[in-house]
Amino acid sequence: MTRDLSPAALRRAVVWLGVAACLLAGMSVVDMLLPRPYDGVVPEPYGRGGIVVRDLVPEGPAEKAGIRPGDVVLGIGNRMLNAPTDAPPELRRHAVGENVPYLVRRASQVFEVEVVLSPHRAASFGYFYFALLGAAFFALGVFVFVNRPEDPAAAVFYLLSVLFMLFFVCRFRPLSYYWVDYFVQMAGTLALFLLPAVFLHFFLVFPSRKVFRFADERPGEPPPPRALSALQRFLNGSPLLFTVLYTLPPAVYLLQMAALTRLGRPVRLVYGAPVLNWILLADYLVLGLLALFHSWWTAREKAQRRQILVLFLGTLGGTLPFVVFAVSFPSIFRTERYMAWGLVPMALVPLTFGYAIVRFRLFDVRVIVRKSLVYGVLTAMVTGFYALAVVAGSRLAAESTFFSSPLFAFTFGLVVVLIVDPLRRRLQAFVDRIFFRDRTDFQQALLEMSRAVVSQLERDKLHDLLTTRTAELLKLERLELLLPRPEDGALARPGADAVAIAPALPLGSALARLVVERGVPVRLAEIDPWALDEASRRFLELPTLRETKVLVPIATRGRLLGLMAVGPKKSEEEFGREDLDHLVTMANQGALGLEAAALHEQLTRRAEVERDLEIARDIQMSLFxxxxxxxxxxxxxxxxxxxxxxxxxxxxxxxxxxxxxxxxxxxxxxxxxxxxxxxxxxxxxxxxxxxxxxxxxxxxxxxxxxxxxxxxxxxxxxxxxxxxxxxxxxxxxxxxxxxxxxxxxxxxxxxxxxxxxxxxxxxxxxxxxxxxxxxxxxxxxxxxxxxxxxxxxxxxxxxxxxxxxxxxxxxxxxxxxxxxxxxxxxxxxxxxxxxxxxxxxxxxxxxxxxxxxxxxxxxxxxx
Incomplete structure (x- = not known):
């Protein structure tokens, strides 16, 4: 009997998968850095009948011994070889500088050459780039997952980052002829099979789950074909959708290998995978890009469209060269020099996601960038510019009589000094606009609001603080305060016409109960209107709420005192987690203020009644x-x-x-x-x-x-x-x-x-x-x-x-x-x-x- 894993168990499994992937990637990097006896042969990783020489290390031992690309090494040190995996045990038996006999076949000729083994680290500059790119993907995925462990899209992004790391670190590496090769190459191949499915999976659930409407019934039109309706139901609600996505790449691999083996045709492998799998990977990437483009096209919020557009352009720029080369010229991946044209732009993907997290709070993650750190980097950059300018001026002075004059040196130095300070200030202003725009505003708002709540007991002035002042400090287009009406308790704007200006929301309505039960800000875009009652739907459909984005409860001890109807931000950005925290803080302060104002009014009325009673008592006693x-x-x-x-x-x-x-x-x-x-x-x-x-x-x-x-x-x-x-x-x-x-x-x-x-x-x-x-x-x-x-x-x-x-x-x-x-x-x-x-x-x-x-x-x- 089986049972579904709980969300916590799934998260633990994903974490352990990341740990295992990180260990494999670390083993791969360490293996590339260790010096070993090396012959300079770059073999085909999955060749049979010997070691097929795909390439040679320039000026390496094999090239010096006369071995050429295309040759087949049949044996090393009097031992016959069948595959590249047979070479590591034989090479470990020899030392650096030792002459080792190689049995080589070239066309129909078989001959023996002496190869002098040299110390060699298999890692190249290209591999270090791939390792750095994989580490960037992994670090970005871990950061997002740690900040949003409950978000399914964040978990899929974390898995995508892990697979990208394995793909770059374990797949695109030269063979080292050691046992580590087997494990890391297998991990890289597995990442190649899973990466396209996870890539498409992520963009099907980000920024929200895609809902297909191509087979909806429309009034006045004939019903769509049953096949289309069934396909739409499958895409929208069937759990088998992602099962199919994940099983298709390995199924294609197995079927392709079985068919080629049965037909007796040679298998064309590119970094351990058949060409058809690379084409399938490219197809999945294209579908993922189309899904992201669809999200941008259908997004209603301008700020969200801008965020998705940045991601789309960055992902497109990073994956398009890979897609073009993988589909049109798959054989170029056999050569590291040409492979870079398809893979180097991949760095745009993590850079774009990192920028979106910092700039747009992607995944609702707020990155706190210290001003001192950023300003320190800017100062270093400006100092570097100053140093380069001085060096350039010195070279000009050395090469020309005119430039060596004292007048030129003085003028040049003055110009550089005059440029440095404005440049630094402009860069700091740009950084402030990007990173530090709202941080001090909220701190000042919270301080002023706390003081105002303590000192302000008049309800009208408190209402102004909670609406106009809060909207100004949080840079909101508008903010309305809905309070219970005295006659029926329905929520409406105080002192306004309940129908034309501030529509009333009954306290017993589904929307009011939802806000109270959650106790947190509720995004209106996330509410399905058909899950609400008629009163709530009428409330949401009225013109005054069309631009309202978030409803924030003002409550204390489970008692709803009012609602804050929050309009869009002036920056047109989406409300992030920190924005919602700010609104909750304001609502809590508002609840305290409203209770204090109500208590003040009650005490005032009581004092008036007591004063009237005292007067009446004096009158009564005077009548006795x-x-x-x-x-x-x-x-x-x-x-x-x-x-x-x-x-x-x-x-x-x-x-x-x-x-x-x-x-x-x-x-x-x-x-x-x-x-x-x-x-x-x-x-x-x-x-x-x-x-x-x-x-x-x-x-x-x-x-x-x-x-x-x-x-x-x-x-x-x-x-x-x-x-x-x-x-x-x-x-x-x-x-x-x-x-x-x-x-x-x-x-x-x-x-x-x-x-x-x-x-x-x-x-x-x-x-x-x-x-x-x-x-x-x-x-x-x-x-x-x-x-x-x-x-x-x-x-x-x-x-x-x-x-x-x-x-x-x-x-x-x-x-x-x-x-x-x-x-x-x-x-x-x-x-x-x-x-x-x-x-x-x-x-x-x-x-x-x-x-x-x-x-x-x-x-x-x-x-």
């Missing part, structure tokens, strides 16, 4: 009586403990008669709702009751008129009110109730508290427009004790959400009824406090105590 009225034979005491800063309860006394000792009106009320609106309605209710009580003392009439006025002032808010008209002379209380609990009466010596009778109609004031109210009269006795209270007292809640209740209130009233009124009030509140045990109360606790101390009148009882 500053001192209790003094009535003959009656004691009064009132208390109110608000549940919040501002309560809705109130009580007050009204002098109905002009005489201070005459009738007195007592109002106890509770406004629905709390805080400022309740306090203001309380003020209005008090003034209405006060005005009506002066005009007409009848509680029923007062309530009827007050109900209409309060209903007109504030609907859906009402006042629970009780009004008591106290007559100290008659010892009576005439009263009406509107939503308030009935007062408690404790008779002297009774031992229990009872509720006074309630009128028939007792709806709160303001509940309905037209309501009638009834009035009752209570006759008092000496020693009577009355508790007028609001429902905040008997409905006080315990931590278990159980109300205090009427019975507990009555019991507490009876238990402490003998105390003076101030002490009685404190004891009542203390009993309530112990029951609630610190639980937050949501209703005010307001009550008034009345005790009759005078004599009882003739009439008694309750009416």
């Amino acid at each position: 009586p500053r001192e209790l009225p003094r009535l003959p034979g009656i004691e009064l005491f009132g208390m109110s403990r608000p549940a919040r800063e501002v309560g809705g309860d109130f009580y007050d006394f009204i002098d109905v008669d002009a005489d201070p000792t005459g009738r007195l009106g007592l109002v106890v009320g509770d406004v629905s709702g709390k805080s400022v609106p309740a306090s203001l309605l309380m003020v209005a209710a008090r003034e209405i009751i006060y005005a009506r009580a002066i005009a007409d003392a009848d509680p029923a009439v007062i309530f009827r008129d007050a109900n209409r006025r309060i209903y007109a002032i504030k609907r859906r808010m009402f006042v629970s009110l009780s009004y008591f008209l106290i007559d100290p002379d008659a010892l009576t209380i005439q009263y009406a109730l509107a939503g308030q609990p009935a007062p408690l009466l404790l008779r002297e010596g009774a031992g229990e508290a009872v509720e006074i009778p309630v009128p028939g109609s007792r709806l709160p004031l303001g509940a309905f427009r037209e309501t009638t109210y009834d009035a009752r009269t209570l006759y008092l006795r000496r020693g009577d004790l009355l508790l007028f209270y609001t429902d905040g007292l008997n409905e006080a809640m315990s931590p278990q959400m159980s109300p205090y209740g009427d019975e507990r209130l009555k019991a507490s009233f009876v238990r402490h009824g003998g105390r003076p009124l101030p002490e009685l009030a404190e004891e009542l509140l203390e009993d309530v406090r112990q029951y609630t045990y610190g639980a937050e109360q949501y209703d005010d606790q307001t009550f008034v105590l009345l005790r009759v101390t005078g004599t009882k009148p003739q009439g008694t009882g309750v009416v």
Whole structure:
């Protein structure tokens, strides 16, 4: 049973392949550098029936002995040879300077010559060039793979670089007649078989996977042939595509060798491979170039087109000579002198890729080039130019009388000095434009943004920092900030028309969820619109987002605070990894700033509310009586403990008669709702009751008129009110109730508290427009004790959400009824406090105590 390798296992396999290839290449180079006994023969590597002399080292031992190209060496040192691999063991038996007999066949003649072996290193200048070129490919591939190990295109490029190294270092090398030859030549041949497939593979997946559309169904046109549709499906989705690409070169080699062997024809080998394989290699290179050209042709971004064009031109210039010579003149690869015309331009390929990495951040790799290093190289170059100019001037002075004059020497030196400094500055400016354009900008932007976030708490100014300032510092064409709308939470530009200017993106849409789940910048070009919902597609298709390239989430702790819609860069370059890191940093700073601004706004609103509450509280407290009225034979005491800063309860006394000792009106009320609106309605209710009580003392009439006025002032808010008209002379209380609990009466010596009778109609004031109210009269006795209270007292809640209740209130009233009124009030509140045990109360606790101390009148009882 087989299982697919994980991506990590595949990466390890690719790394070990590179290590093995590097060891083989190193063995090849070392083998070329070691001095050995050498005869100066350059053999055909895969000849049979002896050593076929392909070429001779000029002035080498074999040429001096009379051996010519085309001869066949049948034996060395009295030992017959069948192939070049038979020569190394025989040569190792002899020493440098020893005369060794060679058996040679020339045409039909066979003769023997003496060859004096000389010390020789097989490496030539051409081989060193190939080794350097292979090392450049390998170093470039390793650099890309180390920086982008997760990128499939980077892995294929790394494999391509490894094969190029083996191809140049192990394939294009002279034979050394030693055992290393077998391994390195095999590695070079394997690289030759795999290189074309990997080359084509890379350009099929770079910069993105090619998608073929030659067999798409189009409206109004007949369907394409089934064969074309099947071919398109195979090219776009079949995993066998790359299997075919990789198996074709070795299959062609095997079939070609088998066919030629069966027909008895000689096999024409060029550096160990049949000519047809070299032609196939050229075909693969052409297809790869066409794929790269197609990427350039179909690229939508101008910056991406420029990047691909540079790669295409460099790769074309590096591979075109090889393709031309490999297809048209494959035999020239037998001679190193002519082979250079096809292979030397290959250096353009790694140079182009290296330039693209540095200039365009190819593969999203950012190369940090130190200014000191670059400027040092520039200084050395300018110094070299200065030295060359001085040498040239000295030679001119030595060759001519005119040039040897002091005036010429002074003028020439002055000109050179004047040229050197502008040249250095121009070169430094050019390097700054290429390598160091954006680096200091971001550092300054980050510093300024951090300072601004700490100091700027106004949302409008913070919005400007996150858009205009960030776009300027990162050199962006445009940058929009999309924030949740207050009404529905959809993301839109603040303060703009949500449809025409800044289209809204619902928070529950697929695009919003995608951005939150990834938590990183999302390139719009990488999103398949058909994988999104309708709302997301409409959002992306609107004109305002056509130039948006990247969406960057502004989030904290998984909560999306907004989006940065980033437009293209002014340089028209693609966004690289470092650019995205910059945007993420800005977004993180923005999230901090938005949270700080929101907290600042919340604290500001809270401070305003608290200030308003304090003002309303002062107003409310000013409405309570500053001192209790003094009535003959009656004691009064009132208390109110608000549940919040501002309560809705109130009580007050009204002098109905002009005489201070005459009738007195007592109002106890509770406004629905709390805080400022309740306090203001309380003020209005008090003034209405006060005005009506002066005009007409009848509680029923007062309530009827007050109900209409309060209903007109504030609907859906009402006042629970009780009004008591106290007559100290008659010892009576005439009263009406509107939503308030009935007062408690404790008779002297009774031992229990009872509720006074309630009128028939007792709806709160303001509940309905037209309501009638009834009035009752209570006759008092000496020693009577009355508790007028609001429902905040008997409905006080315990931590278990159980109300205090009427019975507990009555019991507490009876238990402490003998105390003076101030002490009685404190004891009542203390009993309530112990029951609630610190639980937050949501209703005010307001009550008034009345005790009759005078004599009882003739009439008694309750009416």
